[in-house]
Amino acid sequence: MEAYGGVQNQVNTINSFLNEHDQFTSKIAAPNSEDFNIGNTINIPFNGSISPVCLIPVKHKLTEAINWADVVHIHEPFVPLIFWKLPKNIKYIFTHHASLNNFLTFLLSILYTFIRRNGISTYVSRLSKKNAVALNREPHLIPNMFYLDNDVDFELKKRFLFIGRDEKRKNLKLYKNYVQSFYDSQFKYSAITNTEIKNIHIDTFLNPNDDDKNKILNDSDIYLALNTRGESFGITLIEAINSGNIVISSNIKAFKNLLGDSGVYFKNNSLTSLNDVIEVIKKEDLYNMWLKQKKYINKYEISKNMEKLISLYLSI
Numbered sequence: 001m002e003a004y005g006g007v008q009n010q011v012n013t014i015n016s017f018l019n020e021h022d023q024f025t026s027k028i029a030a031p032n033s034e035d036f037n038i039g040n041t042i043n044i045p046f047n048g049s050i051s052p053v054c055l056i057p058v059k060h061k062l063t064e065a066i067n068w069a070d071v072v073h074i075h076e077p078f079v080p081l082i083f084w085k086l087p088k089n090i091k092y093i094f095t096h097h098a099s100l101n102n103f104l105t106f107l108l109s110i111l112y113t114f115i116r117r118n119g120i121s122t123y124v125s126r127l128s129k130k131n132a133v134a135l136n137r138e139p140h141l142i143p144n145m146f147y148l149d150n151d152v153d154f155e156l157k158k159r160f161l162f163i164g165r166d167e168k169r170k171n172l173k174l175y176k177n178y179v180q181s182f183y184d185s186q187f188k189y190s191a192i193t194n195t196e197i198k199n200i201h202i203d204t205f206l207n208p209n210d211d212d213k214n215k216i217l218n219d220s221d222i223y224l225a226l227n228t229r230g231e232s233f234g235i236t237l238i239e240a241i242n243s244g245n246i247v248i249s250s251n252i253k254a255f256k257n258l259l260g261d262s263g264v265y266f267k268n269n270s271l272t273s274l275n276d277v278i279e280v281i282k283k284e285d286l287y288n289m290w291l292k293q294k295k296y297i298n299k300y301e302i303s304k305n306m307e308k309l310i311s312l313y314l315s316i
Contacts, residue, residue, distance in 0.1 A: 002032040003052045006235040007075050007097050010144050017306050029065035036065040049167055055083050071313050078108055081115050091316045092119030094135055099127035099232035109134040120312050127232040127254050145305040146238050154244050154290040159188040161220035163236050166195040171226035182275050217243035225249035228269050234258050238297050246290045248277060262296035
């Protein structure tokens with residue numbers, strides 16, 4: 001839980017929402033959890049990223065967590081189901097976040113057939129549906145959700161922001177190339193990442209905590225989501241809009257599904273297209289552009305989507 005990512009974000013968000021309501025008590029079993037710390041992780045290359053994974057949890061801690069719960073909600077279930085030897089007589093809900101290729105989902109469908117754990121399967125976007133279907137033929141769509149700030153407003157600050165680890169699919173390289181090639185002294189440039197950037201025009205923030213990350217978001221007004229692939233949703237886009245940023249993103253399916261006609265898109269991994277789009281928006285009515293995106297993401301507001309999830313909790 002100390003690693004920053006979309007899955008960790010959703011686990012914390014759902015956990016917080018449930019604990020704000022008297023009829024529910026929620027705890028987290030995960031590496032570095034304050035509730036049930038189930039052990040250490042190892043970094044494994046997977047799906048174009050490096051994932052911290054707990055293959056062998058601390059058995060007594062996992063058992064304690066499962067015995068405590070009425071319902072066990074597992075996010076990204078393929079590692080827990082395949083490696084953790086979870087008991088069968090438990091009420092499970094499985095949420096699938098990743099967008100996996102057809103070969104991997106085929107392998108998972110075979111593995112899940114042998115493992116045979118009954119439960120409700122959900123998925124966060126159309127791109128993660130086939131992952132969910134591999135486990136359960138009738139999964140439910142419940143998108144990632146967010147505490148939206150109704151008081152946030154757009155303020156012109158002329159600061160671009162990139163967020164992402166130095167991985168090929170996050171495309172930090174394109175951001176560095178853009179600033180190097182098209183630096184504009186009227187603007188400032190920031191990056192939240194895991195490696196120092198050797199460019200005097202880019203302010204680098206290495207692995208900030210949540211409070212610092214939110215401050216950096218609030219100090220920006222144009223967020224660049226440059227991902228090339230391997231995304232099923234894109235929670236940082238919602239975070240950025242909810243912090244008063246216009247989002248410019250690559251035209252990958254996940255981002256187009258996320259923002260629909262409110263999105264501002266450039267051709268995937270094209271430096272020329274990225275610059276062309278940025279030059280156009282510099283001349284546009286930025287406030288109304290942001291307002292359109294802010295209204296669109298209301299569909300991801302947490303209370304609307306938690307109603308669906310709670311109904312599943314109560315149905316099993």
